[in-house]
Amino acid sequence: MYRQLTKANPLSLYLYSMKPVLARGIISLLRKTVHFEALTITSSDCIVDTGTAKFYWEPGNAYSMLGYPFRGDFEKTETDITVKIASSARCVVDVGGNFGWFACQWQAVMPAGSQLHVFEPVPAERSRLQKNLALNTRNDVTTIVNDVCLSEAPGEVQLHIPKKLGAAFASMSEQSYGGEFEVVTARSTTLDDYCKNRQLDHIDLLKIDVEGAELLVLRGARTILQAAAKPVILIESQASTIETFGSTVPEVLNFIKSLGYRGFVFQKDRLQELTDRNIETGYNYLFVDEQKAGSLRSFLEKKLTV
Template structure:
């Protein structure tokens, strides 16, 4: 039986989904990417709000939702059940990186004493405070988490095609993408990824530019929301601590549903 705290967090997410409230501004554009019965990987699934949107715009979608936090994973499962989309979404209690194994999930504690679950990230060792270069904390909660790679997971699950990846991993973007090189080469999936320049450099010895090279070197085109307008771009906004970017490959343009991405890719 889920705890009262789990049920409370799940109810808040469920209620917001039902009201279509407080979704990230990029989520409406999923309808311009997904149709038919796409296979989707939701990496850093949290309470599953993006998974919910995917099932609404593509009801036959099959989604694999990765969430490393033990607490948030319970919230995710409750939300899936309440929305009656458990048949569409496979929850996976694991983090994603460039090699399988075990790492630590570091969840900062806000100055108010509350858990900053949306700021949790992977680490090999317990960090000293401040635990993030972009967050003021009063310590952190640390828990071990299983780690897989997307390539390994897809092989084990017999996923012979991946159509879409939503990734929000708080600075571990480059590690996660290195563990997905095979499916990116094979399938050229559409990708919506949150890029964290400060975390990439400060905690993962990476860079936003290296993340871009994964896609741009393979011929992907890059889009981002600026204000309320979707615009094509070629670089990351380094002034922002994080920002979402869409990557769409020309080889997949013909399969896009009618919408803004199909129109832009034809231009």
């Protein structure tokens, strides 16, 4: 090899010798600007490992993985708590799967024989979701990705995708993001009908992230939400998105509470019990069966302030 290198054109040899320097510089810069457990770079892809699950990352897209690689975390408390719950869950439902941040990490820890049902009606985002789930495939967990939209009634809905922000911000209502929107049509069903057709008599963990359509999903899920074994619910609700549906955050949260749930709000890295005074101080909320809240206390108290 040495003889071959010494016979090379001096300019070629110089450029060759600079490659390790350039590579070291790039790696050093990456370590300073991105934060994750590990990164795999192939000829066509970048794969980020969070320590629990792996994800395809598009470095040139600021919204890829919702910015996780540059921040080092994404909804960490929500992730930690729900991963713990998923580790003993038999049935988990993710409504608004996005690129699979929660679904992939739940799939990684769920017990053998369990089921994960994910809903993502936007084709571009569903493709990312399926690729990420495939990176974390488990033969002993049944994972079903659905292309339908959950709402309060079966039929069709229109999804508005902001061209500036991308498919992760799609909503059944045109949000005030500015710029142009792409509109796609998707089939809709209710969670109750889905559970009936799939013979699901209970859900252990339910996530709802639907960009303002929370009440529509909840109204179509009354039966399963009032089952003897109530699910733990992680739900996102913000005034800025829900107002375009003519609803409010308190309406959403009070609807869930009326079905026999106890609520908590995520604030930074803590959970706080939901009260009238802090009802809109966060955007992610956790609800548990008020009759069984004590059984989760041992874990929640580490993240809880009252």
